[in-house]
Amino acid sequence: xxxxxxxxxxxRFDMERAVRMxxxxxxxxxxxxxxxxxxxxxxxxxxxxxxxxxxxxxDGAATFAVKVSSGFYNNPAAxxxxxxxxxxxxxxxxxxxxxxxxxxxWLTCVRTAIAGQLVARALAPHEVHGIGIIGxxxxxxxxxxxxxxxxxxxxxxxxxxxxxxxxxxxxxxxVFGFSVHAYESAEGVAINSNLIVTATPSREALLKxxxxxxxxxxxxxGADGPGKQELDAWIVGRADVIVVDSIAQCSKYGEVSHxxxxxxxxxxxxxxLGTLLASGKRGRDDSQGEQIxxxxxxxxxxxDAQIADSVVGNAV
Amino acid sequence: xxxxxxxxxxxRFDMERAVRMxxxxxxxxxxxxxxxxxxxxxxxxxxxxxxxxxxxxxDGAATFAVKVSSGFYNNPAAxxxxxxxxxxxxxxxxxxxxxxxxxxxWLTCVRTAIAGQLVARALAPHEVHGIGIIGxxxxxxxxxxxxxxxxxxxxxxxxxxxxxxxxxxxxxxxVFGFSVHAYESAEGVAINSNLIVTATPSREALLKxxxxxxxxxxxxxGADGPGKQELDAWIVGRADVIVVDSIAQCSKYGEVSHxxxxxxxxxxxxxxLGTLLASGKRGRDDSQGEQIxxxxxxxxxxxDAQIADSVVGNAV
Numbered sequence: 001x002x003x004x005x006x007x008x009x010x011x012r013f014d015m016e017r018a019v020r021m022x023x024x025x026x027x028x029x030x031x032x033x034x035x036x037x038x039x040x041x042x043x044x045x046x047x048x049x050x051x052x053x054x055x056x057x058x059d060g061a062a063t064f065a066v067k068v069s070s071g072f073y074n075n076p077a078a079x080x081x082x083x084x085x086x087x088x089x090x091x092x093x094x095x096x097x098x099x100x101x102x103x104x105x106w107l108t109c110v111r112t113a114i115a116g117q118l119v120a121r122a123l124a125p126h127e128v129h130g131i132g133i134i135g136x137x138x139x140x141x142x143x144x145x146x147x148x149x150x151x152x153x154x155x156x157x158x159x160x161x162x163x164x165x166x167x168x169x170x171x172x173x174x175v176f177g178f179s180v181h182a183y184e185s186a187e188g189v190a191i192n193s194n195l196i197v198t199a200t201p202s203r204e205a206l207l208k209x210x211x212x213x214x215x216x217x218x219x220x221x222g223a224d225g226p227g228k229q230e231l232d233a234w235i236v237g238r239a240d241v242i243v244v245d246s247i248a249q250c251s252k253y254g255e256v257s258h259x260x261x262x263x264x265x266x267x268x269x270x271x272x273l274g275t276l277l278a279s280g281k282r283g284r285d286d287s288q289g290e291q292i293x294x295x296x297x298x299x300x301x302x303x304d305a306q307i308a309d310s311v312v313g314n315a316v
Numbered sequence: 317x318x319x320x321x322x323x324x325x326x327x328r329f330d331m332e333r334a335v336r337m338x339x340x341x342x343x344x345x346x347x348x349x350x351x352x353x354x355x356x357x358x359x360x361x362x363x364x365x366x367x368x369x370x371x372x373x374x375d376g377a378a379t380f381a382v383k384v385s386s387g388f389y390n391n392p393a394a395x396x397x398x399x400x401x402x403x404x405x406x407x408x409x410x411x412x413x414x415x416x417x418x419x420x421x422w423l424t425c426v427r428t429a430i431a432g433q434l435v436a437r438a439l440a441p442h443e444v445h446g447i448g449i450i451g452x453x454x455x456x457x458x459x460x461x462x463x464x465x466x467x468x469x470x471x472x473x474x475x476x477x478x479x480x481x482x483x484x485x486x487x488x489x490x491v492f493g494f495s496v497h498a499y500e501s502a503e504g505v506a507i508n509s510n511l512i513v514t515a516t517p518s519r520e521a522l523l524k525x526x527x528x529x530x531x532x533x534x535x536x537x538g539a540d541g542p543g544k545q546e547l548d549a550w551i552v553g554r555a556d557v558i559v560v561d562s563i564a565q566c567s568k569y570g571e572v573s574h575x576x577x578x579x580x581x582x583x584x585x586x587x588x589l590g591t592l593l594a595s596g597k598r599g600r601d602d603s604q605g606e607q608i609x610x611x612x613x614x615x616x617x618x619x620d621a622q623i624a625d626s627v628v629g630n631a632v
Contacts, residue, residue, distance in 0.1 A: 040353035040356060040369070040371050040382075042351050043351070047410070049408070051411055053353070053356070053371055055356050055369055057358055057360075064358060068413075070411030071411070072409070072411040080410055080412075086413055088402075090367065090386065092360050092363060093360075093363045093365075094391055094394075094400075095365055095367055095387070095388040096396075
């Protein structure tokens with residue numbers, strides 16, 4: 001078994017190959033040509049930690065993947081990062097361990113940003129006049145970075161509760177060629193953007209429906225477990241198109257779950273991302289400029305299997 | 317993260333410590349002071365393989381465990397072992413990976429044999445006049461080895477379908493001080509033994525109820541997944557005491573599941589091994605010499621967590 005350090009993974013990483021393979025993985029998931037057992041979850045109350053184990057096999061692939069990712073929220077006080085993670089690949093022919101990727105959670109961050117890019121390609125308005133970002137962490141930064149190839153818009157509007165982090169985000173992302181405006185409330189972001197990404201671990205709605213302008217697309221990536229929520233359920237209720245990465249997961253604990261349990265939408269309204277990607281079609285009706293579209297991403301293990309395979313694949 | 321080879325694991329292994337910790341793990345499981353998420357399963361039709369991911373955390377332990385174990389049954393034709401496996405331990409305080417044990421499935425074999433030993437201590441007749449072994453593989457050999465401290469009986473009766481393997485088992489185990497008789501049918505084994513262990517991947521009953529003598533204890537360790545069966549369901553139906561390592565798992569796919577679905581027993585009859593061990597009592601009524609007792613072992617992830625911790629624990 002080859003062991004990969006994070007540096008080796010980053011050095012070997014090929015963004016285009018990764019995007020293509022994550023897309024194929026999501027398509028396989030929606031076509032049910034992948035095995036994705038139920039997620040295993042742990043909670044560690046005393047250390048304010050959680051861990052999940054996601055495993056997947058995309059039919060025909062040389063390997064299957066087991067990913068362990070954790071969030072321990074007392075870590076920063078001890079000078080450690082909150083998030084950690086690794087991916088293991090095993091041969092689908094012999095069961096032998098093939099690779100251990102000690103990516104420290106980096107691949108999870110990237111595959112999530114890739115899903116955001118795939119969504120934006122299919123659902124963002126043709127004319128993006130402002131990109132809104134709720135949140136300023138690693139995922140918020142990566143989402144913005146991965147939107148670069150989808151739109152030529154570089155006007156960014158950002159909010160998070162902490163003023164210092166808002167300003168640091170603006171400074172940091174300006175270096176990468178974005179023109180970033182930080183706001184004192186999410187309302188400013190919503191009013192000035194028609195492509196919005198929410199990327200926070202919030203447990204309450206940060207984005208209100210009354211702020212969201214007609215013609216906006218919103219991608220929500222934060223609600224990856226029970227109790228989490230970033231969007232006012234009315235936004236989902238009002239959306240013309242609702243795309244989810246996994247109907248099973250999103251109905252249980254994504255943004256969509258809140259709208260479903262409030263009776264604002266029915267499950268029949270949900271379109272799975274892999275189904276949309278397989279169609280090769282746009283997900284919004286571009287003749288109707290006022291359409292609101294929402295994508296709810298909870299993270300599917302096929303993404304982990306495919307992005308790990310995209311790094312290791314040639315070496316297997 | 318420290319990486320352990322199989323040789324290092326075997327060299328470091330302390331049998332008594334492992335037995336004690338596996339016992340504590342099973343007790344924690346039955347007391348519900350352990351987190352054991354549902355098992356993840358894969359099937360690989362084209363390569364005749366399967367893989368399962370078992371994870372567990374015993375409350376208060378320094379680490380939690382994720383075990384990946386596989387059986388790929390076309391491997392031997394290519395000169396590879398069928399079974400493989402590894403265990404990873406992560407810190408329950410920070411989520412950081414602590415150890416990777418590349419035991420190639422050895423720890424799984426041993427923790428299963430340890431469960432067999434714990435069961436025999438509580439359920440084997442005081443006077444064992446013959447040990448019956450159905451199966452001649454690694455697990456059959458380990459079960460016999462781990463019975464050595466439970467009984468002074470060294471008379472062993474063995475059967476499996478293949479004559480050559482029966483004789484090889486007899487030769488091999490004789491070297492370890494057992495007097496082994498190989499039979500041409502399981503009937504001979506049953507008639508001459510009052511402590512029987514079945515350790516095969518059989519998908520049909522190998523041991524018939526009419527062969528089993530009064531006063532016998534039977535431990536079945538093979539039926540660890542759907543479709544597997546070693547005991548005639550009537551044996552379970554007829555047993556005075558039925559012990560299972562996990563009520564949840566055994567009701568779904570252990571030996572007990574066949575007796576339950578045939579209506580031969582009710583779930584209320586099942587005693588969980590951890591509950592029995594916690595009581596510190598014998599599981600059979602020794603004043604009633606004719607009692608038949610059965611133990612159905614499907615393998616619980618707490619065993620994996622504890623045996624891995626028993627190896628690594630001091631080094632963490």
